[in-house]
Amino acid sequence: MRRMTARPGNAHQARLLRLLRDGGPNSRAQLGDQVDLSRSKLAVEVERLLETGLVVADGLAASRGGRRSHNIRLAPALRFLGVDIGATSVDVAVTNAELEVLGHINQPMDVREGPVAVFEQVLAMAAKLKASGLAEGFDGAGIGVPGPVRFPEGVPVAPPIMPGWDGFPVREALSQDLGCPVMVDNDVNLMAMGEQHAGVARSVGDFLCVKIGTGIGCGIVVGGEVYRGTTGSAGDIGHIQAVPDGRPCACGNRGCLEAHFSGAALARDATEAAQQGLSQELAARLEAAGALSAVDVAAAAAAGDATALDLIREGGNRTGQVIAGLVSFFNPGLVVIGGGVTGLGHTLLAAIRTQVYRQSLPLATGNLPIVLGELGPTAGVIGAARLISDHLFSPA
Amino acid sequence: MRRMTARPGNAHQARLLRLLRDGGPNSRAQLGDQVDLSRSKLAVEVERLLETGLVVADGLAASRGGRRSHNIRLAPALRFLGVDIGATSVDVAVTNAELEVLGHINQPMDVREGPVAVFEQVLAMAAKLKASGLAEGFDGAGIGVPGPVRFPEGVPVAPPIMPGWDGFPVREALSQDLGCPVMVDNDVNLMAMGEQHAGVARSVGDFLCVKIGTGIGCGIVVGGEVYRGTTGSAGDIGHIQAVPDGRPCACGNRGCLEAHFSGAALARDATEAAQQGLSQELAARLEAAGALSAVDVAAAAAAGDATALDLIREGGNRTGQVIAGLVSFFNPGLVVIGGGVTGLGHTLLAAIRTQVYRQSLPLATGNLPIVLGELGPTAGVIGAARLISDHLFSPA
DNA sequence: CTCGCTTTGTCCTCTGAGTGGAAGAAGTAG
DNA sequence: CTACTTCTTCCACTCAGAGGACAAAGCGAG
Numbered sequence: 001m002r003r004m005t006a007r008p009g010n011a012h013q014a015r016l017l018r019l020l021r022d023g024g025p026n027s028r029a030q031l032g033d034q035v036d037l038s039r040s041k042l043a044v045e046v047e048r049l050l051e052t053g054l055v056v057a058d059g060l061a062a063s064r065g066g067r068r069s070h071n072i073r074l075a076p077a078l079r080f081l082g083v084d085i086g087a088t089s090v091d092v093a094v095t096n097a098e099l100e101v102l103g104h105i106n107q108p109m110d111v112r113e114g115p116v117a118v119f120e121q122v123l124a125m126a127a128k129l130k131a132s133g134l135a136e137g138f139d140g141a142g143i144g145v146p147g148p149v150r151f152p153e154g155v156p157v158a159p160p161i162m163p164g165w166d167g168f169p170v171r172e173a174l175s176q177d178l179g180c181p182v183m184v185d186n187d188v189n190l191m192a193m194g195e196q197h198a199g200v201a202r203s204v205g206d207f208l209c210v211k212i213g214t215g216i217g218c219g220i221v222v223g224g225e226v227y228r229g230t231t232g233s234a235g236d237i238g239h240i241q242a243v244p245d246g247r248p249c250a251c252g253n254r255g256c257l258e259a260h261f262s263g264a265a266l267a268r269d270a271t272e273a274a275q276q277g278l279s280q281e282l283a284a285r286l287e288a289a290g291a292l293s294a295v296d297v298a299a300a301a302a303a304g305d306a307t308a309l310d311l312i313r314e315g316g317n318r319t320g321q322v323i324a325g326l327v328s329f330f331n332p333g334l335v336v337i338g339g340g341v342t343g344l345g346h347t348l349l350a351a352i353r354t355q356v357y358r359q360s361l362p363l364a365t366g367n368l369p370i371v372l373g374e375l376g377p378t379a380g381v382i383g384a385a386r387l388i389s390d391h392l393f394s395p396a
Numbered sequence: 397m398r399r400m401t402a403r404p405g406n407a408h409q410a411r412l413l414r415l416l417r418d419g420g421p422n423s424r425a426q427l428g429d430q431v432d433l434s435r436s437k438l439a440v441e442v443e444r445l446l447e448t449g450l451v452v453a454d455g456l457a458a459s460r461g462g463r464r465s466h467n468i469r470l471a472p473a474l475r476f477l478g479v480d481i482g483a484t485s486v487d488v489a490v491t492n493a494e495l496e497v498l499g500h501i502n503q504p505m506d507v508r509e510g511p512v513a514v515f516e517q518v519l520a521m522a523a524k525l526k527a528s529g530l531a532e533g534f535d536g537a538g539i540g541v542p543g544p545v546r547f548p549e550g551v552p553v554a555p556p557i558m559p560g561w562d563g564f565p566v567r568e569a570l571s572q573d574l575g576c577p578v579m580v581d582n583d584v585n586l587m588a589m590g591e592q593h594a595g596v597a598r599s600v601g602d603f604l605c606v607k608i609g610t611g612i613g614c615g616i617v618v619g620g621e622v623y624r625g626t627t628g629s630a631g632d633i634g635h636i637q638a639v640p641d642g643r644p645c646a647c648g649n650r651g652c653l654e655a656h657f658s659g660a661a662l663a664r665d666a667t668e669a670a671q672q673g674l675s676q677e678l679a680a681r682l683e684a685a686g687a688l689s690a691v692d693v694a695a696a697a698a699a700g701d702a703t704a705l706d707l708i709r710e711g712g713n714r715t716g717q718v719i720a721g722l723v724s725f726f727n728p729g730l731v732v733i734g735g736g737v738t739g740l741g742h743t744l745l746a747a748i749r750t751q752v753y754r755q756s757l758p759l760a761t762g763n764l765p766i767v768l769g770e771l772g773p774t775a776g777v778i779g780a781a782r783l784i785s786d787h788l789f790s791p792a
Numbered sequence: 793c794t795c796g797c798t799t800t801g802t803c804c805t806c807t808g809a810g811t812g813g814a815a816g817a818a819g820t821a822g
Numbered sequence: 823c824t825a826c827t828t829c830t831t832c833c834a835c836t837c838a839g840a841g842g843a844c845a846a847a848g849c850g851a852g
Contacts, residue, residue: 066828067818229727233759240721325636331625462799463847
């Protein structure tokens with residue numbers, strides 16, 4: 001099948017495509033209510049979109065009291081690929097043009113093996129999704145990587161946890177391999193976009209999205225747009241000092257938030273506690289599995305283990321302290337907590353909330369929800385699909 | 397004289413007005429180089445602006461090799477009033493339409509006397525400027541207040557250091573009294589706009605502007621626009637925890653940055669040191685004046701007093717720590733330090749720089765200038781004039 | 793001073809985007 | 823079946839804006 005080659009010819013068409021993406025099938029009349037164009041103009045633009053094949057007719061809409069309207073929808077054959085590369089695993093998903101996930105695969109992987117090996121695996125996963133009949137090809141792909149990205153070029157810059165990726169032309173390389181447009185961004189930014197599109201952050205203009213996984217990062221959304229900073233490293237809060245003269249961190253400083261709380265730090269602390277005999281629950285799990293991870297701590301906490309709960313609370317306090325500072329500074333309308341560690345659930349959330357509400361001023365916290373992300377691992381891939389669709393659904 | 401009543405009729409006219417404001421008198425041809433409009437269209441819009449009286453002809457421009465062009469400039473009689481209300485003093489200035497300061501008065505004052513008393517004083521100062529022949533009236537006024545503002549309405553909300561101002565309709569009241577349009581914003585935001593317009597931050601899209609005065613605040617500029625947060629309290633960094641379990645703060649918490657370093661904290665610490673006999677320099681000044689302020693500390697430091705230098709370094713370290721966190725989070729292209737305490741100069745700046753460059757990651761600090769503001773006390777009033785001119789020079 | 797060249801300002805025509813009205817098509821309610 | 827509503831198409835009209843032609847004004851060389 002021939003893939004999407006057309007692009008909206010003007011801002012009106014781009015606007016219409018986004019409305020159809022976010023609102024699903026719509027009649028011309030409904031579209032007209034949203035775009036402030038005359039009926040004739042609207043009809044012309046819709047006609048042009050139909051000609052390009054980007055949208056198709058889709059039966060009759062329900063009557064609103066008079067003649068029934070013909071529905072319009074995005075071409076049902078359009079497919080986006082969303083790729084979320086984490087430190088230790090990859091998520092790959094296919095979506096339709098409305099960004100609904102049609103298929104989703106997660107596989108363990110180690111970013112440190114370098115871009116070539118990783119992309120081989122990603123391409124194999126994409127091929128598998130294709131083979132299962134979900135897509136005949138991809139019209140665009142969004143890629144999330146766990147480190148700073150020079151956004152316009154789609155190239156990672158000086159990523160601490162993924163040496164070997166520095167300067168690798170991710171966008172260009174994948175665009176070649178996949179044969180479609182590609183956009184690259186930080187994984188945390190994509191999570192923020194995902195939650196904004198389909199999760200808890202719908203209808204919030206300014207918010208923060210804190211992702212606690214192997215490391216810690218923060219997506220910043222200003223006026224509905226992701227803010228990436230001057231060099232693409234905005235939101236890199238893992239190395240904010242949380243504890244003066246605290247633990248040494250891989251970055252060379254002491255007391256970084258990441259050194260005290262993150263998937264990696266939690267696993268290490270839990271192992272230590274188990275070895276010191278502080279927790280039978282954790283010791284048993286250590287013996288059974290040979291190593292501990294954040295998941296084990298979550299399980300132990302769920303079973304009521306005091307040591308595990310303390311670790312989580314302690315970490316939540318640290319994180320909450322840092323977030324409190326960010327809330328004072330940024331005054332967001334919402335804070336979303338997500339990432340692998342969200343399995344720790346409400347114990348973590350409660351600790352964070354306590355710190356933030358205690359340390360920030362009432363004006364900033366008065367009406368500030370602090371919630372867990374509602375999309376879990378699909379936030380990243382939905383955000384990735386959103387990224388590329390935003391790009392494609394903009395004037396050429 | 398009749399004051400400016402006209403407003404630009406469309407986005408093109410607004411664009412032209414801003415170009416003339418920022419670039420001074422310009423020929424039609426030069427304007428054409430900057431706006432990407434056909435000569436005919438440009439001529440029409442300029443003609444309309446001339447008709448409204450917002451701009452006037454201003455002699456011939458220098459030849460660029462051919463026929464000489466007629467210059468256009470903003471009406472020379474236009475006057476903006478910039479008001480910067482601080483905790484302990486007010487600045488009032490008149491500018492022309494190009495935002496050049498024509499006259500500037502500073503007077504001591506106490507915000508806690510409440511809005512009515514303060515505005516009486518402000519109006520008297522404005523009248524004095526008018527009486528000195530600098531203006532026959534004002535076409536608009538920008539007001540800065542030392543606390544959070546609900547920006548669209550121009551109303552202070554829950555300002556900690558100015559009780560009695562909460563909810564006072566500053567914009568409406570002053571608009572009545574002055575008989576011209578008024579915009580109100582946080583003083584720190586205005587300082588940022590001032591430095592952006594006429595100071596060190598020209599040509600930087602994303603930057604932070606830290607103002608250390610009686611309190612500490614931070615102006616945030618994203619993509620050239622001031623970011624104010626969901627409730628208008630963005631940049632309120634004075635109450636970020638700088639020292640765990642540190643000094644009690646007026647806000648009820650402990651260890652807030654403001655409790656450890658600010659004009660007020662510095663004065664208190666210096667007084668304490670003088671009383672304990674740690675510094676003869678400071679003790680002498682205390683005896684002479686009866687009280688110490690940041691200015692005394694600056695003077696003592698300039699004279700080489702070790703205690704004063706220590707106080708400044710200590711405060712710079714604290715501030716630098718907090719800024720380091722903000723830099724990691726926000727990844728700005730520039731950090732400007734301003735406010736009353738800038739008299740402390742390079743000792744302070746060096747301490748801040750040391751902390752930031754040590755604690756933030758190289759990607760964020762690699763090309764990050766940290767500099768003192770170059771406008772001093774005029775930054776606020778210029779920012780205020782800029783605020784109202786941005787408002788007036790936008791499509792109606 | 794005159795001539796050729798360049799830039800600037802004005803005028804005029806042409807195009808294409810977009811509006812709004814009219815009329816027909818296709819429904820619903822009674 | 824009738825009256826009314828909503829949706830769609832068609833068409834004439836307006837208007838912003840582009841761009842070319844031409845005149846006006848300045849420069850420098852000879």
